Amino acid sequence: MQVDSEAIAAASSQGGVLRRVAPTALAIVPVSMLFGVLASRADWSLLDVVLISLLGFSGSGQFALLPLAESGAGFFTMLLITASINSRYLPIAYMSSRRLPRAIGQRALLAHMLGDEAYATEQEQDRPAAVWVIRGTIYLAWVLAALLGALLGRLIPTAWIGANVNLGYPASVVLMYLSITQLRLRLFEPGKRAAQALVAVGLCAVTALLLIKLLGPVYFWIPSVLLATAILKRAKL
Amino acid sequence: MSPAVLIAIAALFCTSCLVRIVPTFVSLQLSDRTQRYLERILPTAVFINFAVYIAYSEASKEPVAALASLLLVGVIAVLNVSGLITTSLIATGIYFLLVQLLHR
Numbered sequence: 001m002q003v004d005s006e007a008i009a010a011a012s013s014q015g016g017v018l019r020r021v022a023p024t025a026l027a028i029v030p031v032s033m034l035f036g037v038l039a040s041r042a043d044w045s046l047l048d049v050v051l052i053s054l055l056g057f058s059g060s061g062q063f064a065l066l067p068l069a070e071s072g073a074g075f076f077t078m079l080l081i082t083a084s085i086n087s088r089y090l091p092i093a094y095m096s097s098r099r100l101p102r103a104i105g106q107r108a109l110l111a112h113m114l115g116d117e118a119y120a121t122e123q124e125q126d127r128p129a130a131v132w133v134i135r136g137t138i139y140l141a142w143v144l145a146a147l148l149g150a151l152l153g154r155l156i157p158t159a160w161i162g163a164n165v166n167l168g169y170p171a172s173v174v175l176m177y178l179s180i181t182q183l184r185l186r187l188f189e190p191g192k193r194a195a196q197a198l199v200a201v202g203l204c205a206v207t208a209l210l211l212i213k214l215l216g217p218v219y220f221w222i223p224s225v226l227l228a229t230a231i232l233k234r235a236k237l
Numbered sequence: 238m239s240p241a242v243l244i245a246i247a248a249l250f251c252t253s254c255l256v257r258i259v260p261t262f263v264s265l266q267l268s269d270r271t272q273r274y275l276e277r278i279l280p281t282a283v284f285i286n287f288a289v290y291i292a293y294s295e296a297s298k299e300p301v302a303a304l305a306s307l308l309l310v311g312v313i314a315v316l317n318v319s320g321l322i323t324t325s326l327i328a329t330g331i332y333f334l335l336v337q338l339l340h341r
Binding site for chain 2: 023024027044045047048051052055056057058061062065068069070072074075078079082083086087088089090091092093094095096097100104107108111112114116120166169170172173174175176177178179180181182183184186187188201204205208209212217220221224225226228229232233237
């Protein structure tokens with residue numbers, strides 16, 4: 001018990017939180033840089049890139065808007081698409097709101113800085129100070145990397161940016177690792193029925209895959225998360 | 238700044254307000270059952286969907302390399318045998334190695 005509380009205290013200290021968030025912040029750098037490079041190639045100014053990273057702060061949303069802005073899509077079309085892509089944040093933002101400070105401005109700012117990676121890095125017992133460090137580090141890394149990407153996009157020749165290099169892969173690995181770790185901590189604690197949990201997770205995964213095939217990777221989120229909660233609830237996990 | 242870019246920035250900022258900021262100011266009186274649902278079941282459902290979405294997205298680009306690499310990440314994370322940095326380096330290295338080998 002004492003070891004557990006010591007481990008939690010160590011992970012919650014400023015250094016511990018920084019150590020926790022550093023790999024994630026590093027992993028998102030190539031993704032954001034890629035956005036900066038592509039935006040720069042699409043004639044976006046450095047200010048445009050910095051502003052959308054600061055005010056939008058959404059990888060999938062930013063990448064989706066690049067061609068839409070070029071094609072002259074309207075505000076509501078863009079809003080509908082980005083809101084659909086980012087609708088997964090609704091439950092995540094609500095669930096993690098108890099970790100945020102009460103002051104309205106700070107609460108709103110930290111809520112805006114919520115991302116998939118931050119949510120997966122944070123822990124239930126994290127205090128607002130830890131949330132500041134986690135979300136602030138990832139947010140800053142995102143914005144600065146986009147700016148760096150935009151600068152590089154102006155300097156490096158087009159041929160150097162290989163079309164087949166998947167720069168976003170490290171970020172996918174990090175998110176996968178964090179997601180599986182969270183699942184292990186939630187589902188496979190000692191005393192829990194591991195076989196039942198495995199079957200339920202498998203069923204949720206197959207359902208998600210079918211919904212991706214049926215609705216596409218943008219619109220599957222809400223129905224898939226709702227169905228998964230129904231399956232997990234029925235499995236009494 | 239072109240009007241199209243300005244509209245894009247405004248749309249993405251409004252999205253952030255709608256899906257990230259507004260929900261943190263909504264307070265609901267919750268029963269124990271609902272509380273358990275929000276704290277345990279819903280996050281679990283979200284993380285399962287994250288994992289499936291990542292596997293699907295990456296497998297649609299490089300099926301063999303992505304599935305082999307992500308499967309390794311899954312096994313390491315479940316067995317808890319290695320930390321995030323080491324796992325990321327190994328899995329990313331394997332992915333790019335397999336991509337190179339498969340496209341020779």
